Amino acid sequence: MSPTPRLPAATGNLLYAQSGGVTAVINATAAGVIEAARARGVKVYAARNGILGALREQLIDTSKESKASITALRHTPGGAFGSCRYKLKSLEESHAEYARLIEVFRAHDIRWFLYNGGNDSADTALKISQLGKAMGYDIRCVGVPKTVDNDLAVTDCCPGFGSVAKYTAISTLEASLDVASMAETSTKVFILEVMGRHAGWIAAAAGLAGDSADAAPHIILFPEVTFDEAAFLARVKATVERVGWCTVVASEGTRNAAGQFLAEAGTRDAFGHAQLGGVAPVLAALVKERLGYKYHWALPDYLQRSARHAASQVDAEQAYAVGEAAVEYALAGMNAVMPVIVRTSDAPYRWKVEPAALAKIANREKKMPKNFISRDGYAITAAARRYLAPLIHGQAPLPYGNNGLPRYVQLRNVALAPKLAEFPPRH
Amino acid sequence: MSPTPRLPAATGNLLYAQSGGVTAVINATAAGVIEAARARGVKVYAARNGILGALREQLIDTSKESKASITALRHTPGGAFGSCRYKLKSLEESHAEYARLIEVFRAHDIRWFLYNGGNDSADTALKISQLGKAMGYDIRCVGVPKTVDNDLAVTDCCPGFGSVAKYTAISTLEASLDVASMAETSTKVFILEVMGRHAGWIAAAAGLAGDSADAAPHIILFPEVTFDEAAFLARVKATVERVGWCTVVASEGTRNAAGQFLAEAGTRDAFGHAQLGGVAPVLAALVKERLGYKYHWALPDYLQRSARHAASQVDAEQAYAVGEAAVEYALAGMNAVMPVIVRTSDAPYRWKVEPAALAKIANREKKMPKNFISRDGYAITAAARRYLAPLIHGQAPLPYGNNGLPRYVQLRNVALAPKLAEFPPRH
Numbered sequence: 001m002s003p004t005p006r007l008p009a010a011t012g013n014l015l016y017a018q019s020g021g022v023t024a025v026i027n028a029t030a031a032g033v034i035e036a037a038r039a040r041g042v043k044v045y046a047a048r049n050g051i052l053g054a055l056r057e058q059l060i061d062t063s064k065e066s067k068a069s070i071t072a073l074r075h076t077p078g079g080a081f082g083s084c085r086y087k088l089k090s091l092e093e094s095h096a097e098y099a100r101l102i103e104v105f106r107a108h109d110i111r112w113f114l115y116n117g118g119n120d121s122a123d124t125a126l127k128i129s130q131l132g133k134a135m136g137y138d139i140r141c142v143g144v145p146k147t148v149d150n151d152l153a154v155t156d157c158c159p160g161f162g163s164v165a166k167y168t169a170i171s172t173l174e175a176s177l178d179v180a181s182m183a184e185t186s187t188k189v190f191i192l193e194v195m196g197r198h199a200g201w202i203a204a205a206a207g208l209a210g211d212s213a214d215a216a217p218h219i220i221l222f223p224e225v226t227f228d229e230a231a232f233l234a235r236v237k238a239t240v241e242r243v244g245w246c247t248v249v250a251s252e253g254t255r256n257a258a259g260q261f262l263a264e265a266g267t268r269d270a271f272g273h274a275q276l277g278g279v280a281p282v283l284a285a286l287v288k289e290r291l292g293y294k295y296h297w298a299l300p301d302y303l304q305r306s307a308r309h310a311a312s313q314v315d316a317e318q319a320y321a322v323g324e325a326a327v328e329y330a331l332a333g334m335n336a337v338m339p340v341i342v343r344t345s346d347a348p349y350r351w352k353v354e355p356a357a358l359a360k361i362a363n364r365e366k367k368m369p370k371n372f373i374s375r376d377g378y379a380i381t382a383a384a385r386r387y388l389a390p391l392i393h394g395q396a397p398l399p400y401g402n403n404g405l406p407r408y409v410q411l412r413n414v415a416l417a418p419k420l421a422e423f424p425p426r427h
Numbered sequence: 428m429s430p431t432p433r434l435p436a437a438t439g440n441l442l443y444a445q446s447g448g449v450t451a452v453i454n455a456t457a458a459g460v461i462e463a464a465r466a467r468g469v470k471v472y473a474a475r476n477g478i479l480g481a482l483r484e485q486l487i488d489t490s491k492e493s494k495a496s497i498t499a500l501r502h503t504p505g506g507a508f509g510s511c512r513y514k515l516k517s518l519e520e521s522h523a524e525y526a527r528l529i530e531v532f533r534a535h536d537i538r539w540f541l542y543n544g545g546n547d548s549a550d551t552a553l554k555i556s557q558l559g560k561a562m563g564y565d566i567r568c569v570g571v572p573k574t575v576d577n578d579l580a581v582t583d584c585c586p587g588f589g590s591v592a593k594y595t596a597i598s599t600l601e602a603s604l605d606v607a608s609m610a611e612t613s614t615k616v617f618i619l620e621v622m623g624r625h626a627g628w629i630a631a632a633a634g635l636a637g638d639s640a641d642a643a644p645h646i647i648l649f650p651e652v653t654f655d656e657a658a659f660l661a662r663v664k665a666t667v668e669r670v671g672w673c674t675v676v677a678s679e680g681t682r683n684a685a686g687q688f689l690a691e692a693g694t695r696d697a698f699g700h701a702q703l704g705g706v707a708p709v710l711a712a713l714v715k716e717r718l719g720y721k722y723h724w725a726l727p728d729y730l731q732r733s734a735r736h737a738a739s740q741v742d743a744e745q746a747y748a749v750g751e752a753a754v755e756y757a758l759a760g761m762n763a764v765m766p767v768i769v770r771t772s773d774a775p776y777r778w779k780v781e782p783a784a785l786a787k788i789a790n791r792e793k794k795m796p797k798n799f800i801s802r803d804g805y806a807i808t809a810a811a812r813r814y815l816a817p818l819i820h821g822q823a824p825l826p827y828g829n830n831g832l833p834r835y836v837q838l839r840n841v842a843l844a845p846k847l848a849e850f851p852p853r854h
Contacts, residue, residue: 078604177505
């Protein structure tokens, strides 16, 4: 981590909020934040349900949680304080909301705000820091990276992604062993649908399951590559004829030439509505109808991003490290920055955390490099493997109870007494 | 294990075949069989793709596999020699097939046949032993239990079930932590669809995820309980209003009052066909349409039964033990038996393996006891918890490679030279 200027010990409280879709390791970041702040004698408040809790003055006093509970956050999936999908707009459009945040900060002497999320959250943190200045309130805003989509700019990877990548690679490997066993008389085509509406990072990770000519997955469908029905079916057929079976991993964001999501192009639900969130059944129906093969399909949905039991050790460590670094940056007086992961070596994998300007991250989206997808559009390249492989390294430690289940913690989440009048946000 | 009569050391070879849907631990049974036989100097052949390989004289010589490979079978999911869905009918209807099996056994001096499967396989093993006698060929048939459906008679539980139970309980717990985080502004209802067309054992196991009043899963839908749309919707609504969100675990075999599978009652695919394997999207559409809640749904399909990475230690040990015992019974001259799990204590959990007559197992189906489902039909009872809890105990050991993935073995599967003319089975 690069040296940051040390300011004289500041006073005040730190507010931490989780934003957007949660991950298997976002609470490891919370643990990093709280443990680093406690070590420096700074009290951490957490916003209940993300930025909404800050707007509503629903704040949680994390000093009421035991040391053991905070340590257990390191291995507990989901968002321990609640998250939300709520985007603040421009300073002009959402001025009242930004001003309310400053008011809440002032009421609770919040001098540091750590916002744990993706592109939108980086943007919000940036705007809050600007408005604080305009309103004469000294607030340091630090963004903390989090997203299974791995689409944040600047950082080499995003905490949360490595674990969903590992879950996806393991699941692809295991389900393919199953399909291979059954193919002689039963299932010949297995389709696994994974998250990724705009970028194929998670689907790409499935490619780590195998690296030989006929190893699964045999076909990966990326949002970056236009779906060609005839070419897809020809490839499925050729694979079944050569290998005996075929595993397909499809991004939920797979689109046809007209730009439509496949998931919305076909299936109707019981009410005749276009059914969402199901590219796998659409592909399965296609395979059955055109090729006559028996199929199975899986759609793990939230299971993939909450699977702490299969989390990557690298990912869990990075998630914790960005939390720690965010506190360090904030207390050192840095503003409008985000701790990002910098890769210094592929093999052996080495990484460090450095501050980057939020202005370079906010509202940008990192696409998967073109050279990560094979020329035929159905596989990952050696360059992609070099990038992806280290991110699923190691099994993140996880204590189990005598009941055979992971010991996940439920915090007490003790509320701070509100000091202000109610404020009705849009929700 | 009860003492069995020891016969003088017999000569000949042992044939092992896997049948029906595979599991996370069926190969642990194969490892038990092969290691026990090797220890007694008996050669094990494996039928390629189950009984089909025996009919086609496609036999694998497992003596060509290294000790390390056989040990690795203990932690490798899927069926290492291939399985099949192929039911032999009555001795009259399928006489040519039964006779062919005896012919193949005779050609390769197979004196012990171990058939690893469910109810159908028990029936086939029983018939083969009868025909061997009629044809003057001395063959000992032993059934070996396997099924994620947990529906075999006599045995307390079925190898394969404990691991899918554990996967399901963990996944329910993890996904519910995710939903709880998102419920304020986004997903309020999460639906997890699990296997179980005729019996709700796997859905019941989800109930182990929580045991307090408002813990997930809030609603379990069993095939044993007729789906009542109005009551279901009322329960979802009440749960969301009280808890803030709701996790539903639905058996694929959930049926309406007309006896139709919900999965077939509504959704049409792109070609207008009834879509199979999706009760979750049907329920999700219902929740959206009638209650207006945002939803997510997951359908892990093969992921649940191949998830060796989340396997139960008890299950893996039992799977190995029934393989070992089957060899012991066969070599001791027992015929038409199956090693079954006998529970001798709930807490602490104790079990042993004993032989049971195939005649008492073949073609029967163990239903879930009525007192395992709560009176309202949506939860499991204390009796169910006592039965289920020990089956997910412990994490089955699993070596990981430097690539972050489990080290699953791929056998060489060296074929024996055929000695007979080809025989065309129905497939």
